[in-house]
Amino acid sequence: MQTFFKGRVLDNYGNVQGKWFIKFYVPWCPHCQHLAPEWAKMAHSVDEEVNVGGVDCTKHDDLCMFYEVYAYPTIYYIDDSLGMVKYEGRRAAKDLTKYIQNQEYNNEDATNAKDIQKFKQMSDFDKLRGIFGLG
Structure with missing residues (x-):
């Protein structure tokens, strides 16, 4: 598992352009622990x-x-050209995957200009170095 994320996420930490599906979690949280294998x-x-x-x-x-x-x-779900969308759906792997597939074709849920600006500020890359990983 670590190798997969190292190759897909950590090696590309300086490039946050494009589409990202990011979970914010804490290790001690039971809901986060339950989400981990589905994620x-x-x-x-x-x-x-x-x-x-x-x-x-x-x-x-x-x-x-x-x-x-x-x-x-x-x-x-973050798309650098459209903004951020907070995922509110079910947390089974099939539901998460379906959501991503739908987002690729339907970007009407992208948030307002304020949120887009917030994401673009974070895209300065310096603040994001090394944080997109499971560690």
């Missing part, structure tokens, strides 16, 4: 055009505060 299944099945990662909020609390993460897990 891993989904990550193995999605299209190469969508990057999958996670942010451990116990290690990167500044980023979690920036994204206004107050509950765990919180999941965002």
Whole structure:
């Protein structure tokens, strides 16, 4: 599992352009622990055009505060050209995968200009170095 995420996410940490499906979590959270195997299944099945990662909020609390993460897990679909969408659906691998596939064809849920600007500010790359991973 670590090798998969190292190849898909950590080796590309400087390039946050494109499409990302990111979970914000804390290791001690029962809901986050329950999500972990489903998230891993989904990550193995999605299209190469969508990057999958996670942010451990116990290690990167500044980023979690920036994204206004107050509950765990919180999941965002991020498209650098359209903005952020908070995922509110079921957390089974098949549901997560279906959501990503739908987002590739339906971007009408992209958030407002304020959220797009927030994402573009975070795309300065320096603040995001090394945080999109499962560690």
